[in-house]
Amino acid sequence: MKKTIFISSFHILISRNILATGVLPLLTKQSGVQVVIICPEKKEEFFRKEFEKYGVLIKPVSIKLNWRDFVLRFLSLAALRTKTLWIKRRTEMKGASAIFSEIIPAFLAGWLTRWLNPILTPAGRFQSLLEKYQPELIFATDVQNELDVSLMQAARKRGIKIVGMVRSWDNLAAKGLIRIIPDVLLANNEIVKREAVALHGVPAEKIQVVGLPHYDNYFQAPKLSRLELAEKLGLAAGKKFVLFAPVGDRYLADNFVDKNVLILLDKILPADWEILVRLPPADLVKSIESGNFSSRVKIYRPGGRFGHIKNTELSRADDEILITSIKSADLVVAGPSTMVIDVAIADKPVILVGFDGKENVSYFQSVRRYYDYNHFQPILESGGAPLARSEKEFEKLVNAYLADPTLALAGRRRIVELECQFTDGQSSQRVVKELEKFL
Numbered sequence: 001m002k003k004t005i006f007i008s009s010f011h012i013l014i015s016r017n018i019l020a021t022g023v024l025p026l027l028t029k030q031s032g033v034q035v036v037i038i039c040p041e042k043k044e045e046f047f048r049k050e051f052e053k054y055g056v057l058i059k060p061v062s063i064k065l066n067w068r069d070f071v072l073r074f075l076s077l078a079a080l081r082t083k084t085l086w087i088k089r090r091t092e093m094k095g096a097s098a099i100f101s102e103i104i105p106a107f108l109a110g111w112l113t114r115w116l117n118p119i120l121t122p123a124g125r126f127q128s129l130l131e132k133y134q135p136e137l138i139f140a141t142d143v144q145n146e147l148d149v150s151l152m153q154a155a156r157k158r159g160i161k162i163v164g165m166v167r168s169w170d171n172l173a174a175k176g177l178i179r180i181i182p183d184v185l186l187a188n189n190e191i192v193k194r195e196a197v198a199l200h201g202v203p204a205e206k207i208q209v210v211g212l213p214h215y216d217n218y219f220q221a222p223k224l225s226r227l228e229l230a231e232k233l234g235l236a237a238g239k240k241f242v243l244f245a246p247v248g249d250r251y252l253a254d255n256f257v258d259k260n261v262l263i264l265l266d267k268i269l270p271a272d273w274e275i276l277v278r279l280p281p282a283d284l285v286k287s288i289e290s291g292n293f294s295s296r297v298k299i300y301r302p303g304g305r306f307g308h309i310k311n312t313e314l315s316r317a318d319d320e321i322l323i324t325s326i327k328s329a330d331l332v333v334a335g336p337s338t339m340v341i342d343v344a345i346a347d348k349p350v351i352l353v354g355f356d357g358k359e360n361v362s363y364f365q366s367v368r369r370y371y372d373y374n375h376f377q378p379i380l381e382s383g384g385a386p387l388a389r390s391e392k393e394f395e396k397l398v399n400a401y402l403a404d405p406t407l408a409l410a411g412r413r414r415i416v417e418l419e420c421q422f423t424d425g426q427s428s429q430r431v432v433k434e435l436e437k438f439l
Helices: 012-019 023-028 041-054 067-078 083-088 096-103 106-120 127-133 146-157 190-200 213-219 226-233 257-268 316-328 339-345 367-372 374-382 391-403 409-420 427-436
Strands: 003-008 033-040 057-061 137-140 161-165 184-187 207-209 241-245 274-278 297-300 304-306 308-313 331-334 350-353
Touching (some): 012 213, 023 041, 041 057, 041 308, 083 367, 137 146, 190 207, 190 374, 213 427, 257 274, 274 316, 367 374
Parallel strands (some): 003 137, 033 057
């Protein structure tokens, strides 16, 4: 009789970072294991197209949240006192969540969160699936997501083992207290492990550092050639290009930053260079999307949209384009995103955008604030990704890299050491090894 594992996928990064890697092929090649992927209803067709070929079952569920979810989210956020959340409470988190944090001490919010979680967490979301398939293991790929929490809570009541994972490098300082401590928590590096212990009280012996499966692909030959990339995106095969990853409108109330950077690049770069703009998959950049730029600017939007822009998923093809874009680029310009790690792994020069291009922008409206988030401090301290704090600094850095792309090489290697940690391309195997212990 086959043993069943449930794998959750409720966030755009899970399909890319976990499912579209070696994890599913390694799990499903075992005849005694049945994998069930639980995904949002609206994305069922995408998941079937991308992953059914591995012999997995796709089970869509409603992702609608209710008042109980929001109460627990507010409490979990109030339980953390990080620099990231200090900034967020004065910007996008204004309202009930920020008020909770002001009136409830962190220790009390943490105690209430974990005490109320089994009482308030909606119980019926996954009941029928759990009863039908009787899984031996739940792989909750995003332990701070409300839907993952609901799945873990239902599993815990039934005595089902849980392996959890931290979705992204910024989550532990930004997304609230981990409400349910799984039997094993997978962390992508030692930084995340230390945060899980210090901020969330997860016992160190329950944490396994495994790396991030998404990065495995960077240690293999690209599946897409430079010529194929050029044909897909309209680039000239023989020309150098800058890859520009805009910040996005979601993070800046009045986003004039991205357009200004693109105009600057067009002005600074030699005439025979091109500019590839990779729009954020789950965000708009209206000033660029509706703008008129020179013919050497090529704009690309990855992902497939499911109604709203935030309801997006990234396919294997999208990931192949990303990897080849980074590996083929001669310079990368980005905002405060995870892109900086991908670029460091590929050993490409990168400049971070830390200026607004407009006077009298307050700190809490500025792109500058994002570089003060907890997770970005190791990046800045590494020296591998210089932060341009003005247009003048930006132009100086661009010209410096044009003259010598090897600048900040040691810093880029430090980023890889800290954030990627593993350079053997075997993180998928490490994840599967931890899962197999319960199967």
